[in-house]
Amino acid sequence: MALLEVADIHVFYDKIEALKGISLAVEEREIVTLVGGNGAGKSTTLRAISGLLHPRQGSIRFAGRSLAGLGAHEIAAGGVVHIPEGRRIFGRLTVNENLELGAFTRRDRRDVATDKEQMLVLFPRLRERLKQLAGTLSGGEQQMLAAARALMARPRVLLMDEPSMGLAPMLVEQVFETIGRINQQGVTILLVEQNAPMALGIANRGYVLESGRIVLDGPGRDLLDDERVRRAYLG
Amino acid sequence: MVGRNIARLNAVDVVLWGLRVGVVAVVVIGTVGTLIKGRYNAAQWFDFIMFGLTIGSIYAQIALGYTMVYGVLRLINFAHGDIVMTGAFAGYFVAMPLDRSGFLEDNPVLAMAAILLVAVIVSTSIAVLTERIAYRPFRRVVGLAPLICAIGVSFFLEQTFRGMFGSAVKSYPDPQWQRAAFHVFGFNVPRIDVLVIGLALIFMGLLYLIVQRTRMGTAMRAVAEDGEAAALMGIDVNKVVVFTFVLGGAMAGIAGVFYAFVYKQVYFLMGFTPGIKAFGAAVLGGIGNIPGAMLGGFFLGMVESVGPTLFLDGIGIPAPYQLRDLIAFTLLIMVLIFRPHGLLGEALAKKRA
Numbered sequence: 001m002a003l004l005e006v007a008d009i010h011v012f013y014d015k016i017e018a019l020k021g022i023s024l025a026v027e028e029r030e031i032v033t034l035v036g037g038n039g040a041g042k043s044t045t046l047r048a049i050s051g052l053l054h055p056r057q058g059s060i061r062f063a064g065r066s067l068a069g070l071g072a073h074e075i076a077a078g079g080v081v082h083i084p085e086g087r088r089i090f091g092r093l094t095v096n097e098n099l100e101l102g103a104f105t106r107r108d109r110r111d112v113a114t115d116k117e118q119m120l121v122l123f124p125r126l127r128e129r130l131k132q133l134a135g136t137l138s139g140g141e142q143q144m145l146a147a148a149r150a151l152m153a154r155p156r157v158l159l160m161d162e163p164s165m166g167l168a169p170m171l172v173e174q175v176f177e178t179i180g181r182i183n184q185q186g187v188t189i190l191l192v193e194q195n196a197p198m199a200l201g202i203a204n205r206g207y208v209l210e211s212g213r214i215v216l217d218g219p220g221r222d223l224l225d226d227e228r229v230r231r232a233y234l235g
Numbered sequence: 236m237v238g239r240n241i242a243r244l245n246a247v248d249v250v251l252w253g254l255r256v257g258v259v260a261v262v263v264i265g266t267v268g269t270l271i272k273g274r275y276n277a278a279q280w281f282d283f284i285m286f287g288l289t290i291g292s293i294y295a296q297i298a299l300g301y302t303m304v305y306g307v308l309r310l311i312n313f314a315h316g317d318i319v320m321t322g323a324f325a326g327y328f329v330a331m332p333l334d335r336s337g338f339l340e341d342n343p344v345l346a347m348a349a350i351l352l353v354a355v356i357v358s359t360s361i362a363v364l365t366e367r368i369a370y371r372p373f374r375r376v377v378g379l380a381p382l383i384c385a386i387g388v389s390f391f392l393e394q395t396f397r398g399m400f401g402s403a404v405k406s407y408p409d410p411q412w413q414r415a416a417f418h419v420f421g422f423n424v425p426r427i428d429v430l431v432i433g434l435a436l437i438f439m440g441l442l443y444l445i446v447q448r449t450r451m452g453t454a455m456r457a458v459a460e461d462g463e464a465a466a467l468m469g470i471d472v473n474k475v476v477v478f479t480f481v482l483g484g485a486m487a488g489i490a491g492v493f494y495a496f497v498y499k500q501v502y503f504l505m506g507f508t509p510g511i512k513a514f515g516a517a518v519l520g521g522i523g524n525i526p527g528a529m530l531g532g533f534f535l536g537m538v539e540s541v542g543p544t545l546f547l548d549g550i551g552i553p554a555p556y557q558l559r560d561l562i563a564f565t566l567l568i569m570v571l572i573f574r575p576h577g578l579l580g581e582a583l584a585k586k587r588a
Binding site for chain 2: 024
């Protein structure tokens with residue numbers, strides 16, 4: 001059984017059906033990516049999984065348990081952590097406070113301290129800026145903080161929405177490197193990306209979305225070579 | 236160049252500038268006039284300042300409730316002034332028997348602690364109930380409906396208290412020890428002022444520590460900035476909102492008791508005026524900003540207390556003290572014309588981005 005199972009979900013914004021029956025599965029320790037154009041429903045899928053939106057139909061199961069009816073904070077506490085589009089760090093809080101909030105639901109204070117130390121080793125730039133307001137960080141540093149903050153929760157599944165958005169090409173490479181490293185530490189990743197070549201290159205499997213439906217799925221490499229994908233998304 | 240700039244000015248700008256210059260002129264001429272006339276001695280000015288600090292510390296405490304709820308929910312809690320009233324009433328029903336039995340006179344510390352405790356319990360409970368019953372269903376409603384709901388809550392509380400306790404003004408106990416004064420360098424420092432200002436500073440300091448240093452306080456600041464992102468961190472936004480109403484309600488209860496002891500009366504509409512003024516103070520300091528609300532409260536209290544005599548006596552207006560509300564609100568409007576986001580406020584557009 002897959003760690004995260006989405007079965008035939010339909011999500012509506014008012015009367016507009018944004019997801020018209022999405023089904024996907026993410027196995028433990030996999031990197032799975034959702035690619036597709038603007039408005040295809042990638043972000044909506046992540047928001048439905050993390051409980052920010054509620055599907056009108058269909059089911060979402062994590063580790064065998066249904067997530068229906070749970071609030072976003074309960075799903076996060078359960079180990080499914082969502083880094084939303086645009087990073088959404090708390091700019092008026094310090095870097096340290098942002099990291100502490102990542103571990104908000106954890107009671108093991110000593111392990112939290114160890115994890116924070118690890119984050120600061122992984123992202124040394126954050127250590128220099130620990131006492132600074134997060135709003136003063138550069139775009140790349142904010143992305144590091146968003147990732148570190150999410151990891152402070154010790155997630156089993158990380159939902160990442162456009163982590164490379166708005167970053168310089170050199171930083172984009174770093175972001176994907178980091179995603180690989182996080183995955184090697186045992187975190188399962190569901191990644192949404194505009195940058196389809198990079199995302200498919202790193203992913204075990206991928207799904208191609210088009211106006212609220214999955215039109216194609218398969219191993220990342222195969223999708224990268226698929227003629228239709230190349231024409232539609234890779235130019 | 237000059238001609239073109241003048242042509243670009245429209246009528247509204249001209250009127251606004253006229254208003255600004257006019258008010259500044261009145262303030263300057265009045266102040267100079269008052270000081271030259273020298274009709275008031277140092278002790279009298281000291282009294283004005285002490286009263287300004289006292290009433291300002293009460294406004295500051297009430298303003299904190301407005302600013303925190305606005306920060307977390309983007310809701311102007313119009314009923315917050317009436318929460319102050321509920322605290323004053325609760326305090327009244329403890330203070331009266333204690334006064335009659337002589338306990339309030341003989342054991343001021345214990346008696347005040349009991350009065351404040353009951354007031355805080357009542358005002359906090361009512362604040363939390365209004366959130367749960369009236370505001371939460373409107374949480375995701377955009378537009379004016381939540382504000383109108385808050386106005387409804389305000390009327391509901393006022394009329395409920397009128398129904399239960401009548402519309403007559405009840406007088407608050409006036410123990411001897413409150414009327415006495417300390418004598419410092421020849422000035423009279425009323426004990427009640429020392430008590431109100433001192434306790435207000437302690438409670439506001441505590442609140443600031445809670446918001447800045449504790450887990451719930453940090454969560455509250457996170458929700459104020461981005462509720463959705465906070466929920467993704469595992470923060471229960473509903474719990475944080477309740478926590479916010481608890482803090483605001485507690486401050487309102489304390490402020491209600493102090494306000495009643497200063498003016499020596501309670502009645503069902505007593506929350507309205509300090510409520511509006513404290514809301515003004517919160518806006519003055521930059522709504523959503525906690526130090527701003529404290530600063531705004533003291534500023535408004537000082538202007539209200541010192542302003543009428545200082546600004547108006549010099550230009551020969553008789554009994555200027557009756558115009559204190561006019562002065563307070565005029566100054567409020569002036570500050571907002573010059574600094575639309577308040578004294579410590581940041582641009583709203585920046586906050587939303």
